[in-house]
Amino acid sequence: MKKPFFANPEAAEYAFYMAIEGSDLEAMMTVWEPSETIICIHPLGPRLQGLQQIRASWRQILNSGVRLRFRIEGIQGLMQGDLAVRIVYEHITVLGTDEQPAQPVIATNIYRHTPVGWRIILHHASPGPAITGSHDSQPERLH
Numbered sequence: 001m002k003k004p005f006f007a008n009p010e011a012a013e014y015a016f017y018m019a020i021e022g023s024d025l026e027a028m029m030t031v032w033e034p035s036e037t038i039i040c041i042h043p044l045g046p047r048l049q050g051l052q053q054i055r056a057s058w059r060q061i062l063n064s065g066v067r068l069r070f071r072i073e074g075i076q077g078l079m080q081g082d083l084a085v086r087i088v089y090e091h092i093t094v095l096g097t098d099e100q101p102a103q104p105v106i107a108t109n110i111y112r113h114t115p116v117g118w119r120i121i122l123h124h125a126s127p128g129p130a131i132t133g134s135h136d137s138q139p140e141r142l143h
Contacts, residue, residue, distance in 0.1 A: 003030045005117040009077070009084035012111050012118040017070045023062040029055055033112055033119035041124040043105055067095040082113040089128060104128045 006012035012031055019028035029051075032038055036050040040057060048054050074089040090105040106128035111118045 003116060006031070006119070007117060009079065009086060009109075009111040009118050012120060013072075013086060013088075013109055016109070016120060016123070017072065020062070020068055021070060023067065025055070025059055025062050028058050028062065031120050033114060033121050035121070037121070039122045039124070041126075043125045043127055069093045069095055084111040084113075084118065085109075086111070090125065103130060 004015065006015060015027065016031045019025075019031060032051070032054060034051060038050065038054060040048045040054045042048075042057065042061075045057075048057050069092070071091040071093075072088045073091065075086060076088075077084060077086045079085075086109045088107050088109065090107050092102055092105060093100070094102070105125045107123060107125040109120055110122040112121045
């Protein structure tokens with residue numbers, strides 16, 4: 001399979017979430033930079049590093065039979081040089097259930113510009129608080 005060229009971080013991010021919704025492991029892995037330094041942390045999960053661990057985790061998720069739909073909002077980003085950081089709220093719906101979105105997940109996705117386009121090098125997701133008001137507001141306390 002020829003890897004697609006992602007012209008910008010947004011295109012890579014779109015492909016990332018479409019791969020999850022389509023339960024497509026090969027499409028998922030085309031978004032990742034082929035490096036042993038890449039990192040993925042699923043909500044409440046351990047730190048996974050390298051292609052083998054990340055592929056195995058996505059294989060388990062995408063082959064579980066559970067179909068997910070994502071609505072992404074509250075996107076904040078920063079791009080500097082060959083790196084782009086995007087922080088998003090993931091509203092995830094499990095298809096075939098009452099289809100009410102679960103508690104949002106906050107994800108940080110970091111992309112690197114490579115000779116073959118933008119590729120994800122880190123996905124870190126964790127449960128977020130229920131959203132009330134603006135995503136841009138600062139929390140009252142950090143810890």
